[in-house]
Structure formats: C-alpha cells, structure tokens
Amino acid sequence: MTVAAVSQSPSRRMWRRFLRHRLAVASLLMLATLALASLAAPLVERLLGIDANAADLFLRMQPPSAQHPLGTDELGRDLLCRLLYGGQVSLAVGLIAAVFSAIIGTAIGLVAGYAGGLADRLLMRVNDAVIALPMLPLLIVLAAVDLGKLGLPDTVVQSEHVSLYRIVVIVSLFGWNTVARLVRAETLALRQREFVRAAVALGTTPRSIMWRHILPNAVSPIIVATTLSVGQIILFESTLSFLGLGIQPPTASWGNMLTNAQEVIWSAPELAVWPGLLIFLTVIAFNFLGDGLQDALDPRALD
Amino acid sequence: MARFAAGRLLESLVVLAAMSFAVYVLIGLMPGDPIDLMISGNPKMTSEDAARLRALYGLDQPIVVRYGNWLTAALQGDFGYSRSYTQPVLDILLPRLGNSLLLMGISLAATLAIAIPLGIFAAVRPYSPADNAINLFCFAGISVPSFWFALLCIILFAVKLGWLPAGGMATVGAGSGLDPLQYLVMPVAVLTVTHVGSFTRFMRASMIQTLRQDYIRTARAKGVGPARLVVGHAFQNALLPLITIVGLSFGSLFSGALITEIMFSWLGMGKLMYDAILGNDYNLALVGLLFATAATLLGNFLADVAQVAVDPRVSFAAREATQ
Numbered sequence: 001m002t003v004a005a006v007s008q009s010p011s012r013r014m015w016r017r018f019l020r021h022r023l024a025v026a027s028l029l030m031l032a033t034l035a036l037a038s039l040a041a042p043l044v045e046r047l048l049g050i051d052a053n054a055a056d057l058f059l060r061m062q063p064p065s066a067q068h069p070l071g072t073d074e075l076g077r078d079l080l081c082r083l084l085y086g087g088q089v090s091l092a093v094g095l096i097a098a099v100f101s102a103i104i105g106t107a108i109g110l111v112a113g114y115a116g117g118l119a120d121r122l123l124m125r126v127n128d129a130v131i132a133l134p135m136l137p138l139l140i141v142l143a144a145v146d147l148g149k150l151g152l153p154d155t156v157v158q159s160e161h162v163s164l165y166r167i168v169v170i171v172s173l174f175g176w177n178t179v180a181r182l183v184r185a186e187t188l189a190l191r192q193r194e195f196v197r198a199a200v201a202l203g204t205t206p207r208s209i210m211w212r213h214i215l216p217n218a219v220s221p222i223i224v225a226t227t228l229s230v231g232q233i234i235l236f237e238s239t240l241s242f243l244g245l246g247i248q249p250p251t252a253s254w255g256n257m258l259t260n261a262q263e264v265i266w267s268a269p270e271l272a273v274w275p276g277l278l279i280f281l282t283v284i285a286f287n288f289l290g291d292g293l294q295d296a297l298d299p300r301a302l303d
Numbered sequence: 304m305a306r307f308a309a310g311r312l313l314e315s316l317v318v319l320a321a322m323s324f325a326v327y328v329l330i331g332l333m334p335g336d337p338i339d340l341m342i343s344g345n346p347k348m349t350s351e352d353a354a355r356l357r358a359l360y361g362l363d364q365p366i367v368v369r370y371g372n373w374l375t376a377a378l379q380g381d382f383g384y385s386r387s388y389t390q391p392v393l394d395i396l397l398p399r400l401g402n403s404l405l406l407m408g409i410s411l412a413a414t415l416a417i418a419i420p421l422g423i424f425a426a427v428r429p430y431s432p433a434d435n436a437i438n439l440f441c442f443a444g445i446s447v448p449s450f451w452f453a454l455l456c457i458i459l460f461a462v463k464l465g466w467l468p469a470g471g472m473a474t475v476g477a478g479s480g481l482d483p484l485q486y487l488v489m490p491v492a493v494l495t496v497t498h499v500g501s502f503t504r505f506m507r508a509s510m511i512q513t514l515r516q517d518y519i520r521t522a523r524a525k526g527v528g529p530a531r532l533v534v535g536h537a538f539q540n541a542l543l544p545l546i547t548i549v550g551l552s553f554g555s556l557f558s559g560a561l562i563t564e565i566m567f568s569w570l571g572m573g574k575l576m577y578d579a580i581l582g583n584d585y586n587l588a589l590v591g592l593l594f595a596t597a598a599t600l601l602g603n604f605l606a607d608v609a610q611v612a613v614d615p616r617v618s619f620a621a622r623e624a625t626q
Contacts, residue, residue, distance in 0.1 A: 129318040131551065132603045134595040136558030137576050141326070141592060144580050146334040235448055239562060242450050243577070262454060269458040276451030284446035291442075 017296040024292020027285035034282065038087035050078050053250050073257070073271055074264045082252040083274055089164065089253045090282065094234040097168045101175030101233075102226040106218075108176060109183025110210045114191060124184070127177045135174060139236060142170045143245035163248045167240065171233050179225045186218040220297035224290050231286035238279045254279045308608050315600040322596050326589060327370045335583045338362060340386070383586040387579070392590045396572065400594060402472070403564065403571035407556045409487065410494035411549070417499050419542070422506025426541075427533055429511060437503065444500030449559055453493045453566035460489065470568035490567045494559050498552065505548050506541070513541040543614050550606020554599040 008016075019025055037044075045051065048069075064071045070079040112123040143166065147157045156162060190196055191214070199209050240246035241255025249256055254275040261271040338357050342348040357363050361372060376383070382392040425434040461469035468474070473483045513519065514537055522536050561573030568574070572591055579587035 125314070129321075132318070132554055132599055133322070134554045134557035134561075134592075134599050136561050137573070137592055137595050138326075140561075140577060140580055141329050141333070141588070144334070145329060145332040149332045149334075231446060235446075238448055239450060242448075243565070244581075258451060258454065265454070265458060266462060269462055272451070272454050272458060276448060276454065279448045279451065280443075280446055283448070284442055287442050287446055 014296045018292055021288075021292035021295055023288045024296075027288040027292070030281065031285050031289070034087055034278075035091055038084050038091060041081060041084035041088060044084060045078075045081050048078065048081070050081065053077065053252075070274060071270075074260055074268065079271070079274065082257060083254070083278060086252040086254045086257055086275065087278065087282075089247055089251065090234050090237060090255075090279070093164065093167055093171075093237045093247075094230040094282075094286075097171040097175060097233045097237075098226050098230040100168065100172035101229060102179050102222055104172060105176035105179025105225075106183050106215070106222060109180040109218075110187055110214065112180070113184040113187025114206060114210050114214065120184070123180070127180055130174060130177050136236075136239065139170060139174070139240060140243065140245055142173075143167070143240050163246060163251070167237055167246050171236055175229055175233060178229065179222055182221040182225055183218050186221060187214050190214045190217055224294045224297060227286060227293055228290035231283040231290075234279065234283055234286070304611060307611055311604055311607050315604045319593075319597055319600055323374070323593055324370055326592050326596075327373060328366060330585050330589045330592075331366060331369075333580070333583065333585070333588075337386070337583075337585060340583060382590045385579075385584055385587040387582050387584045387587070392586050395587065396575070396590060396594060399570060399572045399575045400598075402569065403557075403560055403573060406487070406490055406494065406563070406569060406571055407560050410491050410498065410560075411552075411556065413491060413495045414498045414502055415545075415549075417495070418502035418506055419545075421499075422503045423510050423533060423538070423541070425503070426507045426510035426514065427529070434507075437507075441500035441504050444496050444498070447497060449493055449497045449562045450566055452496065453489070453563060456489050456493060457566070470566070472568075472570055486567075486569075490563045490569050493566070494556070494563050497559055498556070502545075502548065502552075506545060509544045510537060510541040513537045516540075543610070546606050546610050546613070550603045550609075553602030557595050557599060 070083070073079055073082065108123055108127075112120040147162065147166070148154070187210075196209060196213050199213050204213075237246055238253065238255035238258075241253045242258050244256070244259060246255055247253035249260075257275040258272060261268075261275065264271060338353055338360070341356065342353055354363075361369060364372075373383075380393075382396075384390065385392050385395055388395050421437055425437040428434055457469050460467045467488055468486055470486075472486050510533075514533075516537075519532060519537055522532055527536065557573065560571060561577060563569065564571040564574040565577055572595065576588060576591035576595065578584075579591060
C-alpha cells in the first residue's frame with residue numbers, strides 16, 4: 001500500500017472501491033435514469049398529448065409510431081406512458097417496503113443480539129420459521145384477505161391506493177429476516193468489544209448502547225441487505241400483481257401489464273416483452289448494486 | 304444425534320401448529336362467506352334459515368372454538384370437503400402433491416447437476432473471464448421474474464416455433480409412453496433456470512472457502528495435482544454446506560413451482576392452492592397451504608439432520624448444545 005492510499009479518507013476509499021465495480025456503477029446509473037424517467041411520466045404524457053389511461057379500441061395493439069413511441073396495448077393505451085407509471089409503482093413499493101423491513105429487522109436483530117437469553121432464542125426461532133415457510137402461497141393468501149373483515153373502515157378499503165399500501169405492509173412483515181440475522185450477528189460480535197464494555201462500565205443505558213455504539217457500526221450490512229432486498233420485493237410485487245392480487249388496474253404496474261399481455265399472447269406476443277424486461281433489468285441492477293456496495297463497504301477489503 | 308433429531312422435530316411441529324392456527328384465521332378473513340355461497344342459488348332462503356345453517360355448521364362460534372373443532376377432526380384424518388370439487392380434500396390434494404413433487408424433484412436434480420460443476424469450475428479460476436460470465440448468468444437467473452421467463456418460453460417455443468405444448472400435462476388420446484415428457488420440458492427448464500443461480504454462487508463460495516484451508520495447502524505442497532486436489536480432497540467438504548441450502552430451498556421451490564404450474568397449467572399443488580384461494584374453496588386452500596408448509600418444514604428438518612449425520616464437527620456442536 002502506498003503513502004497516497006493511506007492518506008485517503010475512508011469514505012473516499014469506499015467510493016473508489018465502488019467505482020471499480022463497473023457493473024454496480026452501471027446499475028446505479030440505470031436505476032437513476034429509470035427513476036427520473038418514471039417521475040417524468042406526466043411530462044411525457046403532456047409532450048405526446050395523450051392520457052396514459054385513455055383507452056381507444058380503434059387503436060389496439062398498434063406498432064410504434066410518432067405519437068406512441070412503443071405502440072399501444074390491447075386497449076389502445078400508450079405503452080410507454082404505462083411503463084413509466086408502472087415504474088413509479090414498482091420502485092416506490094420496492095424502496096418503501098425495503099426500508100420498512102430493514103427497520104423491523106434492525107430492531108429485532110439489535111434486541112435479540114443484545115438481550116440474548118430467552119428473547120434471543122425465541123426471536124431467532126421465529127426467524128428460522130419465517131425463512132422456512134413457502135412464501136408465495138402465504139403472500140397470496142395475505143393478498144386475498146378481505147380488509148373489511150379486519151374491521152377497517154370502508155373509506156380505507158375502497159380507496160384507490162389500498163392495493164399499494166397492502167403490498168407494502170405484507171412484504172414488510174416477511175422481509176425483515178435477513179437484516180435481523182445480520183444485525184444480530186454484528187451485535188453479538190460488537191457486544192464483546194472494549195468500547196462497548198467501557199460504555200457498559202460507565203453506566204450507559206442499554207438503549208443508548210444499542211443506538212449510539214452498536215447501530216452505527218452495523219450500518220454496512222444493513223445497507224447491503226436492504227439494497228439486495230429491494231430487488232426481491234420488486235419481484236414479489238410484480239408476481240402478485242401478475243396473478244391479479246397486487247396492484248389493481250387501472251393503475252399500471254409492470255406485473256399487471258403482463259397479465260393483460262398474457263391474454264393476447266397469440267395475437268400480440270410483443271406486448272409481453274417490455275414490462276418483463278424492465279422488471280428484470282431493475283431487479284438485476286439492484287442485485288449488482290448490492291454486490292458492489294458489499295465490496296465497497298467492507299472495511300477488510302483490500303484496495 | 305437421536306436427541307438432536309427429536310428436538311428439531313418437536314420444534315418443527317410447534318411451528319406447524321402455530322402456522323395451522325395462523326392460516327386458519329387468515330382463510331377465515333378471505334372474501335365471501337361459506338353460508339352466503341350455499342344460499343345464493345336459493346331464493347326461498349330466509350335469514351332465519353341462514354342463521355340456522357350457520358349454527359348447524361358451527362360458524363356462529365368464536366374462531367378459537369372453530370379452530371379447535373377443525374383441529375380435532377383434522378388430527379383424525381378428516382380434512383373436510385372441497386366446495387368446488389365436492390370431494391374429500393385429501394382425495395384431490397394427494398395426486399396433485401405427487402405432480403408437484405415430480406416437477407420439483409426433476410428440477411432440483413437438474414439444478415444440482417448444473418450448479419455443482421459450474422460452481423466448482425468458477426471457484427478454481429476466481430475473477431477470470433469465465434468466472435465473471437458465470438457470475439453474470441447467476442445474477443440473471445436470480446433476477447428474472449419466473450412468470451415472465453415462462454411467458455417468453457411459451458411465446459418462443461409454443462407460439463412461434465410450435466416445438467412444445469404451451470401447457471397441460473398430456474395430449475388427449477396419446478396414451479402414455481414418451482408423450483408426457485414434452486409437457487415437462489418447459490416447466491422444469493423455468494424452475495431450474497430461476498434456481499440454478501443461487502446454488503451456483505453458493506457452491507462457488509463454499510469451494511473457494513474450502514480451497515483456502517490448511518489441509519489443502521498441505522496436499523498441494525505434497526504434490527497433489529490441481530484436478531485431484533479439487534475432486535479428491537476439497538469436493539466432499541465443499542459439498543457439505545450445500546445440504547443446508549437444499550433443505551432451505553424447499554420453501555422457495557414450492558413458491559417457484561406455484562408460478563410455473565400456473566403458467567403451464569401443470570396440475571400440481573401450487574395451481575390447486577391458487578385456484579382454491581381465488582374460488583373461495585376454503586377447506587382446500589387451508590389444507591393445501593398447510594401441506595406446503597409441512598413439506599417445507601420436513602425438508603428443512605431432514606437437511607438439518609443430514610448435516611449433523613455427515614459432518615462430525617456439527618454433530619459435536621449439536622451434542623454440546625443439547626446437554
């Protein structure tokens with residue numbers, strides 16, 4: 001290692017390690033582009049002078065044209081605009097649910113690792129059980145639950161965005177276990193370190209030790225696991241939406257666009273290409289990004 | 304060993320019992336109402352009749368009592384009737400479970416047959432172009448939505464080329480013989496491609512880990528050739544952690560099989576469960592979900608026990624833990 005490398009700040013070295021992971025950098029750029037394009041969906045609508053949800057049965061399954069750059073779907077709606085609106089939904093669900101499950105997982109991992117004993121054993125058994133379950137059949141049942149029977153008011157049950165909230169809640173409930181496992185392992189290791197024992201000896205409260213001494217040192221694995229889970233969540237969301245149990249039409253999502261595409265598979269197979277390709281690229285980009293972050297954030301990694 | 308297995312079995316049973324209650328409650332929360340479904344075709348039904356029916360079936364009782372009744376019957380082998388098939392649930396479920404296990408078994412075998420050599424091949428030349436290409440392929444397999452991949456396969460091989468049937472399990476009137484095989488090709492391929500990535504990456508990591516061990520260095524120093532080093536010395540030990548991963552993958556295999564079965568109209572348990580949930584067939588959905596859970600837990604249990612049985616280091620730790 002040269003003198004120059006030693007004098008660099010840790011964050012600069014992290015950044016340099018990340019930049020060396022070319023696939024991760026490309027993924028970050030692609031995701032940023034996709035996010036910006038999705039946010040610009042209303043603008044694209046305005047520019048093309050069309051409405052993303054306006055059906056025109058005389059213009060079904062049109063090939064690409066000046067007004068419809070990617071053509072139209074089986075109801076004559078503009079494919080590009082619907083893809084961009086679908087991107088808003090998928091990215092929002094993926095990011096929000098990933099953050100929620102990371103928060104739940106961090107809390108559980110911290111408590112299990114720090115408290116130890118019965119609480120630890122119980123929480124880790126629950127964790128094992130959740131990992132072992134056949135996830136998709138359970139998610140399908142959860143997605144089919146009648147919210148009215150849970151005693152939620154009608155205004156909530158019939159509101160436009162309920163399917164979006166429901167999916168975020170469902171995925172967060174089951175997505176916490178990787179983060180919990182990692183944070184617990186990190187907590188167990190950190191608990192034995194001198195600086196934590198010194199804090200204990202000085203009479204620091206457990207809450208403060210977990211919050212100020214352990215959590216900041218466990219941030220890297222949390223960030224990596226959360227990034228990786230965004231991809232998984234987008235896969236679950238699109239699968240549920242495809243099966244008709246996730247995001248409900250007319251709100252576009254990449255998953256439910258494929259449901260419609262499947263019905264016209266013999267007459268317009270090309271409609272199935274774009275939504276699936278975007279899911280695939282988004283998920284793989286989040287996976288590469290997580291992989292790159294793992295290399296960049298690992299303090300033991302060599303330059 | 305026996306003590307460890309008994310403890311793990313007990314644990315699995317506790318999880319299964321807890322899941323059975325959770326699933327029972329969830330199924331009760333699904334849309335619709337069994338009595339409404341029964342009386343909807345009969346205009347002469349009064350609300351008093353409906354209430355009487357409700358009491359007759361015990362549906363007016365609290366959920367814990369209903370669960371208790373269901374459990375008592377279930378433990379005696381009575382899982383109730385399917386509403387849409389008007390047959391005992393088990394009569395419908397068991398053949399479907401067989402179909403699912405066939406699909407999953409062939410896919411798992413294919414996955415391992417690809418993942419183990421590929422992972423080792425990548426591990427012995429880390430960060431080479433070949434390793435990077437394999438890594439890319441793994442990430443692609445992990446990231447591709449299985450329903451979309453299935454859709455693309457159907458478009459290419461069934462719609463465009465016409466080589467393979469788009470779905471189903473056998474050609475009507477074709478008799479047995481090799482005909483069912485062509486219906487297996489695409490479902491197995493989809494399930495394999497979406498699972499092979501994580502297995503390959505795991506095999507690669509495990510082999511790299513093993514090749515760093517002291518005993519490998521010793522063997523190399525004594526002049527063991529590279530091929531014999533990997534096959535004769537490292538292979539067995541690198542394979543051990545894979546047992547756990549195979550056990551843990553049962554849940555994900557069931558999930559993957561569900562999508563694959565729906566996409567290719569494969570008459571397995573996943574499709575049965577999905578249709579039951581959408582068709583308000585409460586008993587069938589409930590028992591199907593519990594069978595999937597039980598099969599998954601059994602897979603995990605067997606993997607844990609196998610791990611202890613074959614790895615003396617783990618079995619020692621397990622003995623320590625139970626004492």
